[in-house]
Amino acid sequence: MVRLLIENGFSVTVFDNLSTGHAEAIQGTPFVQGDLLNPKDLERAFSTRRFDAVFHFSALIAVGESVAEPERYYLNNVSGTLNLLDVMRRADIDRFVFSSSAAVYGSPTTDLIDETHPLEPINPYGWTKRIIEQVLSDYAAAFGMRSVSFRYFNAAGAHPDGTIGEAHDPETHLIPSILLAALGKRNGLSVFGSDYETPDGTCIRDYIHILDICSAHLSALDWMDERPGAHAFNLGNGTGFTTMEVIEAARAVTGVEIPYRIAPRRDGDAAVLVADSALAQALLGWTPRYSDIETILETAWRWHRAPKY
Secondary structure (H helix, E strand, O other), X not given: OHHHHHHOOOOOOEEEOOOOOOHHHHOOOOEEEOOOOOHHHHHHHHOOOOOOOEEEOOOOOOHHHHHHOHHHHHHHHHHHHHHHHHHHHHOOOOEEEEEEEHHHHOOOOOOOEOOOXXXXXXXXXXXXXXXXXHHHHHHHHHHOOEEEEEEEOEEEXXXXXXXXXXXXXOOOOHXXXXXXXXXXXXXXXXXXXXOOOOOOOOOEXXXXXXXXXXXXXHHHHHHHHHOOXXXXXXXXXXXXXXXXXXXXXXXXXXXXXXXXXXXXXXXXXXXXXXXXXXXXXXHHOOOOOOOOHHHHHHHHHHHHHOOOO
């Protein structure tokens, strides 16, 4: 996102506590190290210059971990976001783009989920996103804050030039976990659950390339210029793949036989999550460019084989 904004003529400052991030990834962009839970850190960041908009990506995101450690998730994802919004209001900044999640829908009642689907999270992570979406709606009514919440489905892939990609420790996301197994950097792969009501018993997910997510965020700036209020959009490709289908596609891309084992289901996982992103395409003029799983895997494979930060 930082790179795309700069390429489009924006000046960017990054705020992060580096608990999971890497300062090297932003390649010299102005950076303030701090924590959302410390309002003084936020005040220091916002005192460096006048800002027009804020993009908020700083959430804890592991569903299973949120079930085991709900307090940590509510503190960071809810209290931290409220701190951020408070400092924004005092700095008179009224444009906010929020990373929400398909987890706000819980267990879907339709094959394709659109924005009218009931919001019924089934884990603390999903509830933290649902709560902030409600906060943004209330802040729009009370304070005139403009916002766009993007309900990501499964973010995946890497920059096509191989210089920026997922670098988590420990890694919990499926695609990087598969590719690390292919590289021999982890001892096999766990497939969580094989008894879901899906064609092969494994979870179905909609994978959306990270650059497609970023391009939607860029479109949100123009959208908020023209339209007040709080808005929410799905971001996905509209096609679901089972975990086993992703493993098979990765075998084809890497040429490596990827070992895996079947593990118990994870708490809080839904069987199927597939997006209907027609609203974002119609209103934002957004179209995913990386729509097939093989291309997404190829970009991630290029990153994982390249030298790291």
